[in-house]
Amino acid sequence: MNHCQSNTISGKECDAPVMNGEDYCYRHNPRISKQDKVDASKQGGKRFKVLQNAPEASIKSIQSILILLEQNINDVRKGRVDPRVSNAVVQNVNAALKVYELAVIESRINILESKAGIDNQPRPISMDYN
């Protein structure tokens, strides 16, 4: 990747990558107005879109997780939340599903151990699921 043809304020070569089809990075590109650069800088510092007034999400059942994912998909598609926020929701749901999987496996093992007459000890993991 080519680096910018401009120099920094201190006189060194700018080592930022060039914009697509350009000889300069965004900051040094003379074809971008100073105002646009200022606006872009301000925009970058703004907080991204979140649903501050949304009700608390529930992840206590598969049904509620499906509802949350459906809302999340629609919110990001309609531009109501930033995709980064949506990705965070998906990461949290994935973590919850891992716990859910463990709880299901644990429950099934307990049933099998009980049927086999194995003295099963109480397990530290317990989660309501339906």
Ligand SMILES: [Zn+2]
């Ligand atoms: Zn540059």
